[in-house]
Amino acid sequence: MSTLYRRHGGLIYRFSLRMSRDASVAEEVTHDVFLTFLKNPGQFDASRGKLSTWLCGIARRIIWKHLERSGRFEPFDEEGDAHSEADDPHMVLSRHETISAVRQGVESLPEQLREVIVLCEFEEMSYEEVASILAVPIGTVRSRLHRAKARLAKSLAGIPVSPAKESRR
C-alpha cells in the first residue's frame, strides 16, 4: 500500500488541490481515495485501465460531492460559451503578468474545464485516460480542452475570464 501511495498519492493530491483550491480538502480527498481503495481493492479492474486513472476517478467523485455540498460547484454549459465584452486592446501584459493572468484564468475556470486542463495539460494524461476519469466520450474531452484554452487565451490578452457569465447547466 505504501508503494502505491507513494506512486499515486502525488497525482491524487495535485488534482484534488487544483479542483478544490484548498490544501486541507486535497489532503482529505487523497486520504479518502486510498481508504476507499483499501476497503475494496477488488473493485479495480486492471483490464479496464490504469490504477492511477481509476484512483483519479474516485478522487473526482469525492471532490464533486464536496463542491456541491459546499455550494462551490459551478455548472458549465456544454452547448454554448460565454464571451467577455471587456476587451481592452491597449492592455499589454508583461511576461510575469501573463503567467499570473493565465494561472488566475485556470483557477477561475468552471470545474468541468479546469479538470480537463489539469489532467490533459498539467498531468499530461492522454485523452483516453481523461475520458475514462471523467466518464465522458473522448470528443467531449477534446471540446472542453479547446474551450478551456480559448478562455485562457482571453486571460492572456488581459481579458478577465468571467465565471459569472456562465449559464447554468
Add this chain to the structure above:
Amino acid sequence: MTPQDSELHEILAVLRREHQKISLPASAEERLRTAISTSRIAPRSRWVRALALASIVVLVSWTAGRSVRVNSVRHRSRVPLTQTSSGAEDAVVSDFIALPSAELLPAPREVRVWRVRIARGELAQYGFNVPPTKAADLIYADFAVGEDGLPREIRFVR
C-alpha cells in the same frame, strides 16, 4: 498555431512545471497508516483477501484436478522463507517478493506456502500492475500466507 496560441502553450508549460512540483505533505502517509490501523478496514480487508485466496485455491484444485501442495514452514522474519521440497524448488523462477497489499500488515509468526494457479490479472488485487494484454495468462505462484490467512509474499513458479 497563432502567436497567442504559441504563447499560451509556453505559459501552460511553465504552469505544468509549477504544478508538478506540488508534493503530498509527508504527514499524510502517517495519517493514512494510523487510520488503517485504528479503523475496521484492515480486519474486513483481511477477511475478504483470505476468502478470495481460499476461493482461488479451491477453484484451482477442483478445475485442474490436482491437489494443491501445501508446505508449512515456521519463521519469524518476513524474508527469507525456507521451504518446499527440492522438486518444487527446481521450478521456482523468482525469490519471494513482498506483496504491496501486505505492507501495512504485521509480520506473521507462522507462514504457510500455498502453490496456486491463478490468472495474472488477479495479481492486481495484491497491488501489482498487470498489463491488460497479459491479465488472462494463467501462472503458478507460491503465496506465503500468515497464520491470519493473509498473503504476505509471492514468488513465481515456472
